Amino acid sequence: MPFLFETDEHAQLRETARRFAKAHIAPHARAWEEANEFPLALYGEAAKAGLLGISYPEGDGGAGGDVTHALVASEELVLAGGSVGTVVGLNSHGIALPPIVRLGTPEQRARLAAPVLRGEKVSALAITEPDAGSDVARIRTRAVRDGDAYVVDGRKTFITSGCRADVVVAAVRTGGEGHGGISLLVIEKGTPGFSVGRKLDKMGWWASDTAELVFEGCRVPASNLLGEENAGFFAIMVNFATERLYLASQCVAIAELAYRESVRYAKERSAFGKTLMGHQVTRHKLADMATRIAAARALVGECAVRVARGEQVPSLAAMTKNAATDMCSAVVDEAVQIHGGSGYMREVTVERLYRDARLYPIGGGTREIMNEIIAKVEGY
Numbered sequence: 001m002p003f004l005f006e007t008d009e010h011a012q013l014r015e016t017a018r019r020f021a022k023a024h025i026a027p028h029a030r031a032w033e034e035a036n037e038f039p040l041a042l043y044g045e046a047a048k049a050g051l052l053g054i055s056y057p058e059g060d061g062g063a064g065g066d067v068t069h070a071l072v073a074s075e076e077l078v079l080a081g082g083s084v085g086t087v088v089g090l091n092s093h094g095i096a097l098p099p100i101v102r103l104g105t106p107e108q109r110a111r112l113a114a115p116v117l118r119g120e121k122v123s124a125l126a127i128t129e130p131d132a133g134s135d136v137a138r139i140r141t142r143a144v145r146d147g148d149a150y151v152v153d154g155r156k157t158f159i160t161s162g163c164r165a166d167v168v169v170a171a172v173r174t175g176g177e178g179h180g181g182i183s184l185l186v187i188e189k190g191t192p193g194f195s196v197g198r199k200l201d202k203m204g205w206w207a208s209d210t211a212e213l214v215f216e217g218c219r220v221p222a223s224n225l226l227g228e229e230n231a232g233f234f235a236i237m238v239n240f241a242t243e244r245l246y247l248a249s250q251c252v253a254i255a256e257l258a259y260r261e262s263v264r265y266a267k268e269r270s271a272f273g274k275t276l277m278g279h280q281v282t283r284h285k286l287a288d289m290a291t292r293i294a295a296a297r298a299l300v301g302e303c304a305v306r307v308a309r310g311e312q313v314p315s316l317a318a319m320t321k322n323a324a325t326d327m328c329s330a331v332v333d334e335a336v337q338i339h340g341g342s343g344y345m346r347e348v349t350v351e352r353l354y355r356d357a358r359l360y361p362i363g364g365g366t367r368e369i370m371n372e373i374i375a376k377v378e379g380y
Helices: 008-024 026-035 041-048 067-081 084-090 093-103 106-117 232-268 280-308 314-344 349-357 367-378
Strands: 123-126 142-146 149-160 167-173 182-188 194-199 210-221
Touching: 008 026, 008 041, 008 067, 026 067, 026 084, 041 084, 067 084, 067 232, 067 280, 084 232, 084 349, 093 106, 093 123, 093 167, 093 182, 093 232, 106 167, 106 182, 123 149, 149 167, 149 182, 167 210, 167 232, 182 210, 182 232, 232 280, 232 314, 232 349, 280 314, 314 349, 314 367
Parallel strands: 123 167, 142 167
Antiparallel strands: 142 149, 149 210, 167 182, 194 210
16 A cells, blocks of 8 residues: 555655565575675665665765655565565665765765765664663763864664664764753764674664674764754754654554565465454454554655655654554564464564564654653643
8 A cells, every 4th residue: 555645756666666675685585684684785786776865865976855755665675575674774874864964064975975875885873872762862972072083982882784884973972961962973984993892682673783882082083073063962853753754664564564474374374164364353353454554654654744845743753653663563463463373483574573563662762752752742
């Protein structure tokens, strides 16, 4: 089922993403998940197919379009590719590059963003720390100005694509306590004092690497500062709203794939003399799944259209994320139940989707933080 905003252009993009996923992801999905990584060459292949540059300005090496185009492509990569971890890792630039494009100088965009969009480099966003997750104002990683550089000390954790990232957009403290002292600084791979602490093992998203990053006396050129010093918090919040929309859209894709797998299985599997689909209880489960997905898809579509118009919709983005994550959790759980014992086996798609889905009520701001945002905006 397409989003209501989809045009012929979106349909063509969906077809491009589908062909790419079937050719380059689906044949390797399980192997890459088990290996906990996918080949770096996939970035280059995706760039050649025109998929990495979606929603980025052509002047920066992008393919144009807006957030609605990016959502359609990402959804189809999940549906046709079957590996959420691969799609998440491949699209980590979706949260890392916007601050560079939005705040960066022409020189910064050409040097830092364009190579990523060409598939030559990998980017990551580094906000979360061991003692600061959803509460961004508490970050401790310190960047002290020293001549023409910043000296950075601190740690980041749960960083998607952190192990292989060449370009890391990091939230650092350049001023006093609280949100007013935070800046965004690009730290590049190979900078002395910058290292990967360790690769983290996760419940889901196995094919995407997730890392701890360590900065010890890391000397970063001052020219890598994005925007004004101590003005990074607002940029992070703007970025979060779009990230939450992306996460909600991924939930719709995960649930849709789990639903499709369940329909297929219910038609093939027999019990008590007829297929599972022949039992009313199964049909009603599937009907409820389809209804939940349709409702979440409609909310994602509304949020996407408003974001594409340039509206600031933090409350709606939070509502959308919570609604989509709740829906996804319920649908994948039901999908495993329909599959029975098979749904508990690692070689079955719905088992992987069940694990992948658990991150969404946590990542990009927890469900509880989303409710706080909604309450604040609504004025209660």
